[in-house]
Amino acid sequence: MPLDNCVAFVTGANRGVGECFVHMLLNSGAKKVYAGARNIDALRFADDRIVPVELDITDESQVKQAAALASDTTLLINNAGLNCVEPALAASDMNAARTEMEVNYFGTLNMIRAFAPAFPAGSAIVNLHSILARVTLPSMASLCASKAASLRMTEGVRAELKPRGIRVISVLPGAIDTDMSRDFPPPKLPAIEVVKAALSALDDDTNEVYVGAMAQEIAAGLARDRHAIQSSLAGTI
Numbered sequence: 471m472p473l474d475n476c477v478a479f480v481t482g483a484n485r486g487v488g489e490c491f492v493h494m495l496l497n498s499g500a501k502k503v504y505a506g507a508r509n510i511d512a513l514r515f516a517d518d519r520i521v522p523v524e525l526d527i528t529d530e531s532q533v534k535q536a537a538a539l540a541s542d543t544t545l546l547i548n549n550a551g552l553n554c555v556e557p558a559l560a561a562s563d564m565n566a567a568r569t570e571m572e573v574n575y576f577g578t579l580n581m582i583r584a585f586a587p588a589f590p591a592g593s594a595i596v597n598l599h600s601i602l603a604r605v606t607l608p609s610m611a612s613l614c615a616s617k618a619a620s621l622r623m624t625e626g627v628r629a630e631l632k633p634r635g636i637r638v639i640s641v642l643p644g645a646i647d648t649d650m651s652r653d654f655p656p657p658k659l660p661a662i663e664v665v666k667a668a669l670s671a672l673d674d675d676t677n678e679v680y681v682g683a684m685a686q687e688i689a690a691g692l693a694r695d696r697h698a699i700q701s702s703l704a705g706t707i
């Protein structure tokens with residue numbers, strides 16, 4: 471999919487990977503970029519191709535309004551996400567588990583259901599998951615469950631949209647150097663590396679993009695011996 475002259479919509483565009491997506495799309499010649507943010511005052515772009523859109527992806531009516539406003543979108547980047555860094559049992563209540571599922575799974579599904587009906591053939595959707603969609607780190611088990619749910623949902627959406635000529639790409643990075651991973655130890659991927667890998671997949675037939683050595687090694691390990699990989703991560707509790 472050529473990026474020059476495309477019309478893109480990026481969720482969570484005010485910081486981190488989302489902000490980096492917007493810059494890369496603008497630099498690649500996008501005609502227009504809708505920048506979704508819960509607080510549009512936090513958007514830091516000075517380019518008249520940017521259309522700020524107030525958007526909480528868990529708010530169904532806001533999502534519907536965004537889809538109506540941005541009905542010319544042909545590239546949807548579902549970047550917004552949340553990690554509460556909570557284990558499954560030791561968490562004091564169910565709030566983190568519910569919120570992560572609400573944002574990472576239902577919010578992403580909400581966006582796709584609102585935008586996909588108007589997409590012409592040749593459009594594409596890029597969903598930001600994580601390598602933790604494929605394995606469980608016990609210290610953030612509820613995040614892993616929500617990303618796994620989102621990855622499974624994406625496989626269903628991909629199958630449903632394929633006959634209409636719409637690509638759906640899953641991006642599974644390791645740790646990225648943004649606010650979300652502020653307290654994690656290195657190594658962490660620069661956001662730009664994730665964005666470049668995600669957008670390059672639009673030019674080939676890759677459905678799942680594993681970004682960085684950590685994600686690629688885990689994916690290869692899962693293919694060889696899923697039990698061994700999961701056991702070694704279970705030992706990190």
Ligand SMILES: NC(=O)c1ccc[n+]([C@@H]2O[C@H](COP(=O)([O-])OP(=O)(O)OC[C@H]3O[C@@H](n4cnc5c(N)ncnc54)[C@H](OP(=O)(O)O)[C@@H]3O)[C@@H](O)[C@H]2O)c1
Binds near residue numbers: 507525552
């Ligand atoms: N950082 C990592 O190590 C890492 C690794 C693998 C995958 N990822 C995934 O990469 C994506 C981008 O993360 P990041 O590293 O850029 O994190 P980040 O710096 O924490 O940014 C998260 C973005 O998502 C937005 N967001 C959260 N909940 C939202 C909601 N309900 N509606 C709309 N926007 C919402 C945030 O908006 P506010 O500013 O309003 O909070 C913010 O713009 C996420 O899907 C994340 O799960 C991150």
